[in-house]
Structures are given as structure tokens and as C-alpha cells.
Amino acid sequence: MNRVIVIGAGVSGMTAAICAARGGASVTVLEHMDKGGKKLLMTGNGKCNLTNTHIDRECYNCTDEGFPMEVYKNFPYESTIDFFHSICLYTKEKNGYVYPVSEQAGSVLELLSDELKRLNVKIKYNQKTDSVRRTSQGFEVSVEGYTYTADKCILATGAKSVPQTGSDGSGYEFAKAFSHSVIKPLPSLVALKTDSGLTNTASGVRRDSKAFLYIDDMLVKESHGELQFTDGYISGIMIYELSSQAVRALDGNKKVHIELDFSPDMGETELFDILKKNADRTMNLIKAARSLFNDKLIKGIILENNISPEDVSDKNIRLFAAKCKSTKITVTGCKGFDTAQVTSGGVSVNEVNPKTLESKISKGLYIVGELLDVDGICGGYNLQWAFSTGALAGTDAAR
Ligand SMILES: Cc1cc2nc3c(=O)[nH]c(=O)nc-3n(C[C@H](O)[C@H](O)[C@H](O)COP(=O)(O)OP(=O)(O)OC[C@H]3O[C@@H](n4cnc5c(N)ncnc54)[C@H](O)[C@@H]3O)c2cc1C
Numbered sequence: 001m002n003r004v005i006v007i008g009a010g011v012s013g014m015t016a017a018i019c020a021a022r023g024g025a026s027v028t029v030l031e032h033m034d035k036g037g038k039k040l041l042m043t044g045n046g047k048c049n050l051t052n053t054h055i056d057r058e059c060y061n062c063t064d065e066g067f068p069m070e071v072y073k074n075f076p077y078e079s080t081i082d083f084f085h086s087i088c089l090y091t092k093e094k095n096g097y098v099y100p101v102s103e104q105a106g107s108v109l110e111l112l113s114d115e116l117k118r119l120n121v122k123i124k125y126n127q128k129t130d131s132v133r134r135t136s137q138g139f140e141v142s143v144e145g146y147t148y149t150a151d152k153c154i155l156a157t158g159a160k161s162v163p164q165t166g167s168d169g170s171g172y173e174f175a176k177a178f179s180h181s182v183i184k185p186l187p188s189l190v191a192l193k194t195d196s197g198l199t200n201t202a203s204g205v206r207r208d209s210k211a212f213l214y215i216d217d218m219l220v221k222e223s224h225g226e227l228q229f230t231d232g233y234i235s236g237i238m239i240y241e242l243s244s245q246a247v248r249a250l251d252g253n254k255k256v257h258i259e260l261d262f263s264p265d266m267g268e269t270e271l272f273d274i275l276k277k278n279a280d281r282t283m284n285l286i287k288a289a290r291s292l293f294n295d296k297l298i299k300g301i302i303l304e305n306n307i308s309p310e311d312v313s314d315k316n317i318r319l320f321a322a323k324c325k326s327t328k329i330t331v332t333g334c335k336g337f338d339t340a341q342v343t344s345g346g347v348s349v350n351e352v353n354p355k356t357l358e359s360k361i362s363k364g365l366y367i368v369g370e371l372l373d374v375d376g377i378c379g380g381y382n383l384q385w386a387f388s389t390g391a392l393a394g395t396d397a398a399r
Helices: 011-022 040-046 067-074 077-086 105-118 170-177 237-251 268-282 285-289 295-304 314-325 381-397
Strands: 003-007 026-030 060-062 091-094 097-100 122-124 129-134 139-143 146-150 152-155 182-188 192-194 206-215 218-230 233-235 256-261 327-334 342-347 365-367 374-376
Touching: 003 011, 003 139, 003 146, 003 381, 011 026, 011 105, 011 152, 011 381, 026 146, 040 105, 060 067, 067 374, 067 381, 077 381, 097 105, 129 170, 139 152, 152 170, 152 381, 170 182, 170 342, 182 237, 192 237, 206 237, 218 237, 218 295, 233 237, 237 256, 237 327, 237 342, 268 285, 268 314, 285 295, 285 314, 295 314, 342 374, 365 381, 374 381
Parallel strands: 003 026, 003 152, 026 122, 152 365
Antiparallel strands: 060 374, 091 097, 129 139, 139 146, 182 342, 192 233, 192 327, 206 218, 206 256, 218 233, 256 327
């Protein structure tokens, strides 16, 4: 019987432990917080967006673009749903987004924990792993002066985002000790900082918009959804989805800007015609725009572009309409790991086997979940990654 140690009781670690125990291994999970799954409880605003019915390579960022789908092929959506059913977790779907029927992340954590208990998996809380070492027999895991031994070791420590949930980045050091390379971890699914006064004037405004991300003046990605302005930052799911590439480009000293279309359902000519008709009656651009845009946004666009609201000439109305359709915002940074939903970068995927997540450098060592250089967009893709990688690693570790 293989003795398997899992470091970290997040979704990837708990899934790995369940699959290893089902495969007949004797499993111990070491968790340094007073309980596991703290991040899971925050997911989907507490409703837990478990996965998505539509998954393709566009849904993940990774230095090796093909890797996430190779892993997913080995533990796809259907296997994930089967796994859920095996722990009595039933799901419902809305526009492809999959949630527990209970719509409670707490119920998911409870079902995972109950299964660990049923399988006699030993979970040790308040056990901070300090180091992991290879021996001739297997692995030695050192925890505050005490040493655990195992035949196989699964690193499931998460990454660096929201460190108050326990993911403090310590897993990178464990992987590096086995000569794994780590792509610089950076915040992802995070609000972007801008130098535009518009974000201050329009602070608090939420608006359906389109965003186009440019890196060194090349269009690299676009997104559509609810844009949110807060002092100095733009956010919302549509911005989060651009953040991984934007933040990495900034880290590489590239120029990053976003062009925002505040009126995606209306062409510039249609917009001009409505504004013109309104302005002919109101003789004021702010009043003319009120039927279409939030006051703060109108004020922001006018101030940023030195547009006179009293000037209702065609030229001025056309300029305003053009800025509503395309406003360029320079991105200068992002919020920190404390609010980033995930981490981009991590342990290089070229050094792990996509079928098993076993290290190609050290046999018997597995690396799973967010600790790897893979981050998904919003929509359940990060939990799917944690389930797929955890299940494949746990199953293999028991063999
Ligand atoms: C606010 C928020 C909302 C989110 N919503 C969604 C969503 O709806 N859908 C989705 O798909 N994704 C969502 N995510 C992302 C998703 O939660 C994570 O990608 C996923 O939980 C990562 O799982 P993991 O097991 O790899 O890591 P984690 O969940 O971070 O677990 C790692 C565990 O390892 C432990 N640990 C770390 N170091 C040590 C050590 N040295 N010794 C012992 N234990 C250690 C930690 O305490 C932790 O329990 C959200 C994230 C956040 C922050």
C-alpha cells in the first residue's frame, strides 16, 4: 500500500487525497490553517462556480498553450461530474456556468470533507510544511520539527492569491528544492490601475461595455460585459479576463492600453443621430447624453477630452460620440495578490506529465492546482483545473 502525503487541503489537495485513498493508498493531508478549503468558501460569491460546460484552450493562460487541454482531455467535464456525483454533489447549469444545486460553497466543502473522513484520510491541521526532501525510500516532509515519511508526495499548496486563505506561495520553494523552474507569479483576475481621470470621475459606475486589450499597440484580446469604475481602477469580469496578459506585459516593461466602447449595442452613426436629436432640443451635450449614459460617465468623458457641453455643433457631438465608442485608457498596474482571484505563472508545466501531473524531474512527486503555471478566466475554469489535476495526480499516486 502506497503512503501518500498531500500538502494543502484546498480543492486540488482534497480531490487528490480522495482519489489516492479510493485507489487504495494510505493518505495523510497536511494543512497549515485551522481548516481546509478556505478559498473554496469564497468562490462564486459563496455560490461556488464549480466548472463550465464549455472548455477550450482560450479559457486558460499558460506558457505552454496546449498543456491545460492535454490535462483536461485526461479528466474532462464528464469525469468531473461523475466525481461530483460520487460524493453526492449535484449540479445545475446557467449559461454554461455550473454550480452546486445548493448554491453554497459550504456544502461542497462539507461533501469533500465527509468523503475524506469516510475513506479514513488523516488530515492534520495547523501543520505548516517547512520543507520536502527526497530520500532513498521516498519523501520526508518536515513540519515544525516533526518529520513525516511517504512513498509519494503531492504538492497542492495553491499559489499566492488571497494569502489569508493559506496560499502564501510556500509551494514554489518546495518545487524549487526539486530543481523545478517557476514562472514569475503575478496577480490575475484582478482590477487594473490606470492613469485616466475618467476612473475617478466615473467611480461607482457600472456599464455594459466592450474592452480591447493592446500590448505595444497590438490588439491581443477583447472582452464584453459589465465594466466597473473605482477610484484609479477599472474592474469587472470583462476586465479580469484581460488582466493576466495585461499584468504580465507590464511586468515585461511593455506598453499596455485598453480601448473601451461604452455603447457596444449602438454604432457611432446611430449614437450621433440620437445625441444630435436630443441636443437640438436641449442645447446642451450633457442633457443630450443623459438618456443613454450615466451622469458621472458623461462628465468623465467631457472632462477627459476637454469637450464643451454648451457646444452642440455637429463636430462636437461627433467627437463625444466617437469617445463613447472608443476611449483609450493606459494601464499602469494592478491591485495586489490580496484581491487577485488567482495567480498567473507558477511551476513550469513542461516539467510535469499531463496525464498524471507527476514531476518529470523527481519520480513520485506531483504538482497540482494553482501552484502550476496555469490560470483560467472567470467561469469555473480554475476549480475545474484544481479538480482535474488533483484527480489525475491522486489516482496515479496510489498506483
Ligand atoms: C474570491 C475568489 C473567488 C473565486 N471564485 C471562483 C469560482 O467561482 N470558480 C472557479 O473556478 N475559481 C474561483 N476562484 C479560484 C479558485 O478558488 C482557485 O483557483 C482554487 O481554489 C485553487 O485551488 P488549489 O487547491 O490549487 O489552492 P488553494 O485553494 O489555495 O489551497 C491550497 C491549500 O494549501 C495550504 N497550504 C499552503 N502552503 C502550505 C504549507 N506550507 N503547509 C501546509 N499547507 C499549506 C493552504 O492553506 C490551502 O488550504 C476564486 C478565487 C477567489 C480568491
